[in-house]
Amino acid sequence: MQDLIDIADVTERLKQTLRQIEKMLGDDSTTEERRQADYIDMLRRKASGEVNGNVTAQFFS
Numbered sequence: 023m024q025d026l027i028d029i030a031d032v033t034e035r036l037k038q039t040l041r042q043i044e045k046m047l048g049d050d051s052t053t054e055e056r057r058q059a060d061y062i063d064m065l066r067r068k069a070s071g072e073v074n075g076n077v078t079a080q081f082f083s
Contacts (some may be wrong), residue, residue, distance in 0.1 A: 060079050060081070064080070064081055065077060
């Protein structure tokens with residue numbers, strides 16, 4: 023005989039999983055946006071003469 027499935031429990035677990043996925047994806051985009059802003063700032067500093075050398079190499083090292 024098949025076990026009965028509690029639909030409310032399954033639904034709640036799916037909602038929790040989706041919230042966790044959304045949180046993880048949100049954190050990744052925030053990190054990426056922060057890295058892009060840092061890189062743009064380094065390029066700005068290079069253009070103004072505050073930083074010397076290859077800023078791309080410095081940023082990714």
